[in-house]
Amino acid sequence: MNKIIAFSFSLLVLFFYFSFILIIGFKPELFGILVGDSYITVGIVIGLFVIVFSIFITFVYTFISNNYLDKIKDQLNK
Amino acid sequence: MILFLAFFSLFPFPVFSSTGQSNYFAAIIFLIFVIITLLITYFASKKTNVKENYYAAGGKISGFQNGLAIAGDYMSAASFLGISGLVFYSGFDGLIYSIGFLVGWPIILFLISERLKNLGKFTFADITSIRLEQSKIRILSSIGTLVTITLYLIAQMVGAGSLIQILFGLNYEIAVWIVGLLMIIYVSFGGMIATTWVQIIKAFLLIFGASVLAFLVFKEFSFSLSNLLYEAVSVHESKMEILFPGKLISDPISAISLGIALILGTAGLPHILMRFFTVPDAKSARISALYATTFIGYFYILTFVIGFGAIVFLSQNPLYLDDTGKLLGSNNMAAIHLSHSIGGEIFLGFISAVAFATILAVVSGLTLAGASAIGRDLFVYVIKKGKANEKEELKVSKFSSVFIGLLAIFLGIFFEGQNVAFMVGLAFAVAASTNFPILFLTISWKNLTTNGAYYGGLIGLVATITLVVLGPTIWVEVFGFQNAIFPYKYPAIFTVSISFIAIFVISISDKKTNKFENLEKFNKLTRKAYLGKL
Numbered sequence: 001m002n003k004i005i006a007f008s009f010s011l012l013v014l015f016f017y018f019s020f021i022l023i024i025g026f027k028p029e030l031f032g033i034l035v036g037d038s039y040i041t042v043g044i045v046i047g048l049f050v051i052v053f054s055i056f057i058t059f060v061y062t063f064i065s066n067n068y069l070d071k072i073k074d075q076l077n078k
Numbered sequence: 079m080i081l082f083l084a085f086f087s088l089f090p091f092p093v094f095s096s097t098g099q100s101n102y103f104a105a106i107i108f109l110i111f112v113i114i115t116l117l118i119t120y121f122a123s124k125k126t127n128v129k130e131n132y133y134a135a136g137g138k139i140s141g142f143q144n145g146l147a148i149a150g151d152y153m154s155a156a157s158f159l160g161i162s163g164l165v166f167y168s169g170f171d172g173l174i175y176s177i178g179f180l181v182g183w184p185i186i187l188f189l190i191s192e193r194l195k196n197l198g199k200f201t202f203a204d205i206t207s208i209r210l211e212q213s214k215i216r217i218l219s220s221i222g223t224l225v226t227i228t229l230y231l232i233a234q235m236v237g238a239g240s241l242i243q244i245l246f247g248l249n250y251e252i253a254v255w256i257v258g259l260l261m262i263i264y265v266s267f268g269g270m271i272a273t274t275w276v277q278i279i280k281a282f283l284l285i286f287g288a289s290v291l292a293f294l295v296f297k298e299f300s301f302s303l304s305n306l307l308y309e310a311v312s313v314h315e316s317k318m319e320i321l322f323p324g325k326l327i328s329d330p331i332s333a334i335s336l337g338i339a340l341i342l343g344t345a346g347l348p349h350i351l352m353r354f355f356t357v358p359d360a361k362s363a364r365i366s367a368l369y370a371t372t373f374i375g376y377f378y379i380l381t382f383v384i385g386f387g388a389i390v391f392l393s394q395n396p397l398y399l400d401d402t403g404k405l406l407g408s409n410n411m412a413a414i415h416l417s418h419s420i421g422g423e424i425f426l427g428f429i430s431a432v433a434f435a436t437i438l439a440v441v442s443g444l445t446l447a448g449a450s451a452i453g454r455d456l457f458v459y460v461i462k463k464g465k466a467n468e469k470e471e472l473k474v475s476k477f478s479s480v481f482i483g484l485l486a487i488f489l490g491i492f493f494e495g496q497n498v499a500f501m502v503g504l505a506f507a508v509a510a511s512t513n514f515p516i517l518f519l520t521i522s523w524k525n526l527t528t529n530g531a532y533y534g535g536l537i538g539l540v541a542t543i544t545l546v547v548l549g550p551t552i553w554v555e556v557f558g559f560q561n562a563i564f565p566y567k568y569p570a571i572f573t574v575s576i577s578f579i580a581i582f583v584i585s586i587s588d589k590k591t592n593k594f595e596n597l598e599k600f601n602k603l604t605r606k607a608y609l610g611k612l
Contacts, residue, residue, distance in 0.1 A: 009184070010185050017181045017337065020177065021336075025329060043321065051176070054371060058367060061187060062365060
């Protein structure tokens with residue numbers, strides 16, 4: 001179970017990151033679109049999202065592992 | 079203690095030949111930092127006669143403290159000054175680097191951190207040698223470690239020399255010597271305990287300084303990102319182009335390749351990996367990765383704001399520009415000049431001192447990682463075949479730290495004035511193509527054999543160095559040839575594949591290894607990796 005969570009979380013992060021990178025590689029102009037009537041571009045929003053998401057998912061993983069998986073492991077150890 | 083006093087008498091106050099108020103203030107802050115860290119080193123030195131304390135701070139660092147220390151190791155002067163400078167120069171492109179540097183962290187947490195803690199003691203070779211043949215795998219791991227940290231050290235030392243030269247008006251060589259000698263003292267006397275605390279203090283100062291700087295920028299635009307970007311666009315010569323990806327990465331292969339180098343490279347940096355041995359258990363290892371990710375992510379958002387702030391406040395201000403309209407000192411000085419423009423002399427002094435402390439802390443971590451590779455992996459397990467006592471081991475490690483420190487000083491002076499920025503990239507590429515594949519396959523692939531890891535890892539190492547030398551960064555920019563033999567600036571997509579394929583093919587065709595025994599060792603390792611016990 002630990003393995004499944006670890007790998008699926010990794011894939012999720014890699015998916016977001018490589019989508020970001022591939023857009024930069026293939027369609028950079030897509031990131032130049034302005035959001036609403038501000039000067040913030042789609043690229044900046046997505047970029048900041050990737051950062052915030054990375055922090056968020058490390059929090060989720062640590063929370064699940066430290067509160068649930070560790071208890072199961074303790075039982076297995078016994 | 080005598081050495082400490084001798085050191086102080088070598089560099090008394092007048093060394094900082096201050097020309098302005100800011101230099102004077104910076105010198106005072108920096109001296110306070112040095113005095114505090116030397117005191118810590120002195121107290122730490124009473125404990126570093128034990129292996130556990132010297133290499134891993136006795137496993138007594140808490141998750142939060144270690145998270146700060148890791149963030150400190152990672153937020154080098156190169157990333158603070160370099161990324162804000164890159165944003166100043168080309169806007170959005172700086173964000174591509176930041177994000178690449180950051181997303182390695184969740185991956186380290188999910189796949190590596192707790193297993194590292196459960197399996198290893200002091201170096202990452204401790205893990206690979208659980209199931210693979212000691213001497214071969216230790217040789218390979220130490221080569222990987224030493225190549226990575228040497229490249230990284232050169233880049234940091236050269237950066238340190240020129241930065242301190244500009245900030246404090248010190249001679250380049252003296253600056254390199256100060257950094258080198260201080261780091262030798264921290265590492266050889268204080269080991270991991272001192273190195274960790276130096277790192278924690280510096281990380282705190284850096285996050286604080288960058289926060290204030292970004293806050294001051296934001297305040298000018300009534301806390302509106304849109305206003306900041308609007309002003310930046312109206313003064314930058316590339317106009318709207320600074321808001322989306324541009325000149326830095328021009329094709330998909332480079333984009334993916336850079337991404338791979340940054341993510342997998344982070345997971346293969348020896349001075350970062352060894353930090354996970356300083357906490358008591360797997361739980362704190364996870365917490366350290368969580369805090370590290372949070373601090374680093376927050377820090378990169380700050381550098382983005384600082385870079386755009388620098389565009390607005392510096393690019394039209396003749397005070398910070400030379401005759402050709404370029405930023406004084408280079409684009410890397412963007413954050414430093416901004417601190418002066420927006421916060422005045424005293425704040426400039428503070429940020430300068432923080433930059434100096436940053437360099438010092440990062441080189442210390444690198445030196446310790448190198449010293450452990452020589453003292454533990456090479457001396458104890460390769461030369462002495464595991465039969466050295468603790469005293470001998472520590473003696474060799476401590477002497478190695480002095481040796482690496484002197485080597486760093488020498489190389490720093492040798493490479494003066496040269497463009498060494500590519501060395502950090504090369505260090506990441508080597509870490510991604512050698513250290514990471516061996517470590518990752520050791521904990522996750524049951525058919526890995528010693529020969530597969532050894533020869534495959536070496537092939538990955540050689541391929542990386544070859545492709546970087548033949549690529550545009552060295553062949554064209556350093557050697558001055560017209561066209562690069564290998565067209566891509568970032569070779570990781572190729573070298574990581576070469577390394578994985580080589581390890582795979584050699585392991586599969588390795589007839590000498592006893593398959594049954596190998597599998598049994600792997601099962602044992604997996605159990606320990608997850609449960610923390612055999």
